[in-house]
Amino acid sequence: MTRLFSHFQSSVGTKVILALTGVGLVIYVIFHMLGNLQVFEGPHALNSYAAFLRDMPILLWTARIGLLGIAVVHVVLAIHLSLNNRRARPIAYVIHGYRRASIASRTMAASGIVLLLFIVFHLLHLTAGIIGPASAGLIDAEGHRDVYGTLIHAFQNPLMVVVYLAGQVGLAFHLSHAVSSSVQTLGFEHAALDRLFKAAGPSVALLVVLGNVAIILAIFLGIVR
């Protein structure tokens, strides 16, 4: 085991953990988006879904603490790698042309920072209810927390819409490189599948972000009320 442990301390091992934690977060983000799409089914669906999640406190808190741990590891390793990488080229080129790198891949640190700020804001806003909606304590007709009402209230505010859309832009950029990149980092390659792997990043990014943006805009434009 000590061998395996020392393997994970190398640059390649660190990237592998970055990729594994990243993929964990990606899976969460996908299910988060799918769950929230229930806003289109009306208050009953969303509120009882939220109540269903909160009805299992052990599971809920295990998931929350697990996710938080994964996110912290991801961010700490990302910072560690970025600093190391900066040290690897002390003197920059005066001219540096990219030939192939996507814009998303060049802005991973920036999109990561946007995501970090957004996640903190989002948790304070809709999870903890510390920022924003006075409606956080609302109870619906069935006695559930009125998550639906809270959302409607939140996204009628143009400022909130702007903040959330900015978070989605960060997510789109980060995911579109991250998903394909993690496939490579985890050692998967095959002549027949490489195009699929390459397309995976932008596709996952597009689906997740479209789903989330649909919710935000549908409420803001009054399509969902």
Place this chain on the structure above:
Amino acid sequence: MRFTLNIWRQKGPNEAGRFVRYEASDVSPGMSFLEMLDAVNQKLLVAGEEPVAFEQDCREGICGSCSLVIDGIPHGPDRGITTCQLYMRRFPDGASITIEPWRARAFPIIKDLVVDRSALDRVMQAGGYISVNTGGAVDGNVLLIGKDRAETSMDAASCIGCGACVAACKNASAMLFVAAKVSHLALLPQGEPERTRRVSAMIEAMDREGFGSCGNQYECEAVCPKSISVRFIATLNREYLRAGIVESALSSESESPHAESV
């Protein structure tokens, strides 16, 4: 043709460097980039000035020593070639061209455009030997290797160790180089006995030399004079993970007589 060159000059490893402008006139379109520099140096010599130091040897694209970053791109604007195979007809007449050395912490500058790439040699050394029986040459076709596998291994083996992958990578990572070296042996039966030890030692050496990590941007593949595929980097990641698992299994039963020496 005539060009304005903006060349990095640095007297020695610990001196401060700077860019100096030179005019290259009477350049024939058929001159290679290095021949053009030869002509510039000739004039400098005649004028009693110190010629521009740059590395070169074979001038036919196989030794990998002609390491120049030309207008921000290692080995210049064309794909799949080294600097010595780049011809001046590729540039518009009157162009201004910036020439820099490979820039990486692991490649300290020796003089002007010449860098010390022995970090790559030390990574190779860490990889170590392969076990073969010495003596008479082995009969042909004793070791059967599938055509696809042999070809893939040869693709990896075409790496000439020029270091352009490091020079192009925003993290100055040597992953494509190490990937090529690890893959070409890992794919063949000759490389099998030391397979796990080799990849672990080479990654360890790579980190020790101060190269960065791979961001999967694939700039390396785009500048590689041998167009080595980044798929070998996935192979390297896989080999390294495999080695971690195999070695941890072996070290827990290290009295096993057949265990690989670690």
